[in-house]
Amino acid sequence: MKIVVTVKQVPDTNAEKAFDPATKRLNRSAIENVLNPFDEYAIEEALRIKEAAGADSTVTILTMAPQKGVDIVRKALGMGADNAAMLSDEAIGGSDTMATAYLISQALKHIGFDLILTGTQSTDAINSIVPAAVAEHLGIPALTYAKKVTIADGRVEIQRETDAGYQRVSAPLPALISVTKSINEPRYPTLKGIMGAKKKEIKALSLADIGADAARFGDAGSKTWVESFTPVSARGKGTVIQAQDPVEGAKQILEFLIAKKVV
Numbered sequence: 001m002k003i004v005v006t007v008k009q010v011p012d013t014n015a016e017k018a019f020d021p022a023t024k025r026l027n028r029s030a031i032e033n034v035l036n037p038f039d040e041y042a043i044e045e046a047l048r049i050k051e052a053a054g055a056d057s058t059v060t061i062l063t064m065a066p067q068k069g070v071d072i073v074r075k076a077l078g079m080g081a082d083n084a085a086m087l088s089d090e091a092i093g094g095s096d097t098m099a100t101a102y103l104i105s106q107a108l109k110h111i112g113f114d115l116i117l118t119g120t121q122s123t124d125a126i127n128s129i130v131p132a133a134v135a136e137h138l139g140i141p142a143l144t145y146a147k148k149v150t151i152a153d154g155r156v157e158i159q160r161e162t163d164a165g166y167q168r169v170s171a172p173l174p175a176l177i178s179v180t181k182s183i184n185e186p187r188y189p190t191l192k193g194i195m196g197a198k199k200k201e202i203k204a205l206s207l208a209d210i211g212a213d214a215a216r217f218g219d220a221g222s223k224t225w226v227e228s229f230t231p232v233s234a235r236g237k238g239t240v241i242q243a244q245d246p247v248e249g250a251k252q253i254l255e256f257l258i259a260k261k262v263v
């Protein structure tokens, strides 16, 4: 079984972020980037499925990222994935979510798959749109928010996490599954894994390789754009209301909320 895990390079949540005023894009070169934490669960699940399925299964990592993204690919390979493919081209800059999903699906068509695993969301853009949009492009079932995955007889069944519990959802392979953080505990790359990752193949994909239509990605191929951006103002000092009388305290809180136009 050929399992492909899509992984995204995201800015470290603690990093100081800045937008480039000219392009209105996040200045990614100046910040520390990491493997999207949600994608670690997808990698772990893929490795477990491979281990259960036997020797002829493989796990391929796919990312669309600037060249620096090779570091997160190496981390995924260090966890135990077999090989990787990376789509990296300046012309991709400015691609919105639907353009991103188009390019990832074209790359998936190029490398081939039986099963695709993704995170439920990225920690930077947090759209949770890419998995379903990719499945739609590929014409395969999307089983989202999986907290348990079972594969048997050419079918996949998941427990789909909901606020109230879970739903049982099943579909024939090939299929795409997005996994939640409840599904497993991702392994750390071992020293042996990290050393071994250096020898594993990271295939560079070009836009020509995947047959990408220039009208469907980048600034020109995106139907949404950033009109303007405003930095979040620094959080001011909080207001502490101290009152001996609880009624008086409640009154002061109400006056404060009215002044802030919250109530």
Ligand SMILES: Cc1cc2nc3c(=O)[nH]c(=O)nc-3n(C[C@H](O)[C@H](O)[C@H](O)COP(=O)(O)OP(=O)(O)OC[C@H]3O[C@@H](n4cnc5c(N)ncnc54)[C@H](O)[C@@H]3O)c2cc1C
Pocket: 006, 007, 008, 009, 025, 036, 038, 039, 062, 063, 064, 065, 092, 093, 094, 095, 096, 097, 098, 100, 101, 104, 117, 118, 119, 120, 121, 122, 124, 125, 126, 127, 128, 129, 130, 131, 222, 224, 225, 226
């Ligand atoms: C107008 C506009 C312009 C933008 N310009 C840029 C830009 O110039 N540069 C830029 O980096 N981003 C840009 N973005 C953001 C980019 O479109 C999103 O990061 C991308 O669509 C993925 O959305 P998401 O992170 O919300 O993914 P989600 O849907 O939340 O991600 C879910 C899962 O999809 C997979 N996934 C998501 N993205 C990737 C990826 N790149 N490679 C592999 N797997 C992935 C992962 O498995 C992830 O867990 C722009 C967005 C907009 C709206």
